[in-house]
Amino acid sequence: MNQKQPRIAWITDTTCTVGADFIKENQLNVIPLQVVIDGKSYKETIDITDKQFYERMASESVTFQSSQPSVGEFIELYEKLKEEYDCGIAFHCSSKLSGTFSASVMAAEQVGFKLYAIDTRTGSYPHAYLLNKGIELFNQGFGPEEICDKIEEMKTNTRIFLIPANLNQLHKSGRVSGSARLLANLLNIKPILSVEFEGAKIRDKVRTEKRAINYMLDLLREDMEVSKVSKIMIIHADAEENAIKLENLINAQEEFSSIPTDRMMLVPVAGVHTGVGTLGISWVCE
Structure with missing residues (x-):
């Protein structure tokens, strides 16, 4: 020093x-x-x-x-x-x-x-x-x-996972094809986007938002087994009601109940690609 x-x-x-x-x-x-x-x-x-x-x-x-x-x-x-x-x-x-x-x-x-x-x-x-x-x-x-x-x-210890409400904006910004958007919307397929050291990518795709949320929470559990997490941030694109529901869901689970939570809006330059209604979770491993 x-x-x-x-x-x-x-x-x-x-x-x-x-x-x-x-x-x-x-x-x-x-x-x-x-x-x-x-x-x-x-x-x-x-x-x-x-x-x-x-x-x-x-x-x-x-x-x-x-x-x-x-x-x-x-x-x-x-x-x-x-x-x-x-x-x-x-x-x-x-x-x-x-x-x-x-x-x-x-x-x-x-x-x-x-x-x-x-x-x-x-x-x-x-x-x-x-x-x-x-x-x-x-x-x-x-x-x-x-x-x-x-x-x-x-x-390398930072985490951001996002669930777009649909693939319309990702299609408009050239991130997914028109056929992929149509199929995903018809079958209620939810991609889980992650921001990683190498950039943004689709981490996985699952059926229904509930499964997508559970997928993110499983990743959080995995990190908590080996690292300390001091805060869980719920991120949303003007979806305050859904963000509150997700926050309540997290707080109701005993394994997460001792970790402070908060909510914040997704920055517009990211929302340009993911669209209105996007919901996600972010944390940092310490």
């Missing part, structure tokens, strides 16, 4: 689901990703809320896409930060899912800002978890390189 800590700027993007109080308390610099609705771009959390996005997706028959921040946006930020800070530590969403990490690194190099950029290989709750751990390590006296090393060790 270093005796004298450098002046560090903390940077992240809107796939990191932290609240306004946390952002203010830690002076976070948050670069927004964008959703593109019918050709018009909206910056997450600035031009459109999560709720507004999903309401529009549910009611409008137009195209919904996502877009990463430009290198120029990062250049503008880093030009300012290099005047006040010795360096920055940036926690970005998976480079396997977005070019945000690359844009951040490129911008820092162009303006000569010393940046320790972390490709979290995840998003949403685990992204926020890793950022929080990084700040905790800094407050304990660890330097930037040590923080990056320790976060690197934690990255």
Whole structure:
């Protein structure tokens, strides 16, 4: 651990689901990703809320896409930060899912800002978890390189599993074929999507949402046999009622009853691909 800590700027993007109080308390610099609705771009959390996005997706028959921040946006930020800070530590969403990490690194190099950029290989709750751990390590006296090393060790311990309500949006975004979508909707087949170190993939397919939920809970049980899980996060795409039911189901089971649970909305740039009604669970193995 270093005796004298450098002046560090903390940077992240809107796939990191932290609240306004946390952002203010830690002076976070948050670069927004964008959703593109019918050709018009909206910056997450600035031009459109999560709720507004999903309401529009549910009611409008137009195209919904996502877009990463430009290198120029990062250049503008880093030009300012290099005047006040010795360096920055940036926690970005998976480079396997977005070019945000690359844009951040490129911008820092162009303006000569010393940046320790972390490709979290995840998003949403685990992204926020890793950022929080990084700040905790800094407050304990660890330097930037040590923080990056320790976060690197934690990255493979993050879990996100999602159940789309249907395959319509995955079809529109080119993730599944039209015939696969039709068959899945007819037979009530639910894919379980996972965000892993190598990117997003369909982990498995099962009949009915109940079986899909049990599948996710079985994975949680397996992790709990060998690791500590300090929180279970229920993630949903404007499906609050179903999220509450899932939370109650988890809390009612004795093996999970001692673990705190919470709910959060799926970030719109992910919801673009999974659609309204998506339900999922996330946790981190400690």
